Amino acid sequence: MLRQIAPVVLFFAPVVAAQESSAILSNPFNTPADRIEGARLFRSQCANCHAEDGRGTSAGPDLSSGAFKRASSDEGLFQIVAKGLPGTVMPGFSLSGREIWQVLAFIRSLSISRARETVTGDASRGAALFRTHGCGGCHDGLLGPALGESVRRKPLFELRRSITDPQVEVESRWWRLRAATHDGAALSGRRLNEDTHSVQYADPSGRLRTVSKADLTQYEIVRKSPMPPFDLTDGELDDLLAYLVSGAP
């Protein structure tokens, strides 16, 4: 068993040194064979929480987008896998240093295969379409998603589908509420949070409010997207996506 642990310790030595010289240590085990071994390890050690395709389950987040919340460098990811994330169920693993690098090579390859989806449209034509269709009016991060973030989180085919058919999958954080109080007032807006006794929401003017459920006579969650379906040609969609990828707001 000590044999198992020792390589991790050895690998920490250069990691620490790298931090001190503020250089970023990159993955030394990144051949196709390493990625195959990494995929095997991922399936046995990680997939029960992160899913076989790395897209995440209720027990662990999506690791396939290439964007991480807790680290950005390979070195940071290495630390996460070796030590776990304190305060979360993400455990530390007794994998050897080599094995951790191989798993990371596999995880990185997931987002590289996503990034291969090429954009063929014209970003400046896309910017014009974005303006004329009033997309920016909703996509401010409060009423609708900040699309720069969407581009980092989701593959292009999903974003494309969202534009042509916004109702396909509306994430619950974009659900809205419709409610009425005892004194007859009608409430509406984007639902931000909810618990047994209250609802937090942004009203149509963008003001943040809380209402107690005890004060409501009617309460309905609107799960449909407020975004209208846009009838765009394939070429126009390509242009819009090119604009989003080029750095939408």
Added chain:
Amino acid sequence: MRLFSVLLLAATLAAQVPYSRLRDAAKEPGSWLTYNGTYFSQHYSALDQVNRANVSKLGLQWVFQARSLEKFETTPLVADGVMYLTEPPNNVIAVDPATGRPFWMYEHTLPEVTYPCCGKVNRGVAILGNSIYHATHDAKVVALDARTGRKQWETTVANYQEGYALTHAPLAVKDKIIIGPAGGELGIRGFVLALDARTGKEVWRFKVIPEPGEKGNDSWGGDSWKHGGGSIWLTGSYDPELNLTYWGTGNPGPDWNPAVRPGDNLYTDCVVALDADTGELKWHFQFTPHDEWDWDAVQVPVLADLEWAGKPRKVMLWGNRNGFFYVLDRATGEFLLGKPFVKQTWARGLDAQGRPEKIPGMGPSRQGTKVWPGVQGGTNWYAPSFSPLTKLFYLTAWEDYHGTYFTWDQEYEPGKWYVGGGVKAPVPPTRREPIVTRGTEDGYATIRALDPRTGERVWEYPMADMSESGLLTTAGGVLFSGSREGWFFALDAASGKLLWRIYLGGQVIASPITYLVNGKQQISIAAGSSLFTFAVLE
């Protein structure tokens, strides 16, 4: 001066908490002497100063802030004016229950990587004599001087590098300290172990997974017993009259690849009744033979004396992770009653012996099988309660909650995950995020009161999100619990009506306790990373 030193001497000579006080803990409701309150584990207190009439006047007395952001699962003990609690990962702290000010702290040094599965948590300690007993992630039991926190002895009970970790509070019975390991997701073989409380030497060991030649080994096809799992996640119970100690055992491994372990897989997913002096198995009852979903019997065995079919009977009440509520005769293990308490789709029902009649095709599959309940189960480790006052059994249930179970092949490697599959569910098993926007159609938590004689529901208190909070009932007619949302609240134990609530701002993932300080009743609960203490404000 002379009188003072005589008193001091007397205090040092008398064992602080002899076994007799643990045995009679129900008669001493001013203290909270074991993890589950008493050996019967009813999470019921005879204190009634705080009651239905004045519970709405509860107010904050003090807060203890842990230095860790890990899930705070501690359930403290209170004895002779000192509260003993644990802070993640393995620190023990003695505080003044009147003020929250610490007297001493023991910090256990852990290796960099340990494997307590699902968070570096600890649930509490045991007290016996002048010692506090604490179990650690590197599979050690340590005895501490109750007055100073100084280590008296330390015993290693397993090799933590093979996935063994201790997370629950030990149970002190007579002169023994009883404990068992987590690790069912890493191919361990579970056991219940008794150590000599004075020396830390092993006295007996019950193997959850029998070895070749031992009874029950033939319930494992081939070599599958070798990594059979069977964790002990939670403190057991004890009946002094029968001299039996009861423990719930964990799932078989690998969790979701049942094909590699044909058979019933004894003694996983069981309650085992062990002779407290010898560890000999007197009886067992298996809730989920050949478990395919990871439904550990990870519950507190609740013991009660009930009128059953016109005669007094010593029973055990059990709301299981598999979604069924059970009543067993705790002297013999006889199955008396079983009934689903949440939506379940894996069994047609239970037969006359309490064995589930499984519906074929509900096990994990390559393409995924959708089953109710999901992997966290109809309930999980959070303490239920039985109130001798209302004669009702209470538990935190996850209703209408499903999972999609996947299977795949996996080789065992020491110290690594050995689960053979995964589960997708719309609801996270543990949530710390304060933002919750999902709807309740994917499941919600509810506190349910069941009549143990019929298994019928008497009332329920549904919540918007899930809950992993244990329960406490009192002679004041009140039920205390919390939620993942961060509420701590009091219900009328007879009707389920909400009497009082306070927002503590962090998930409750522990059980409340109650005790007296200077003759006044207090209630303590861990939420977020802090322990909060309440009393009626004058």
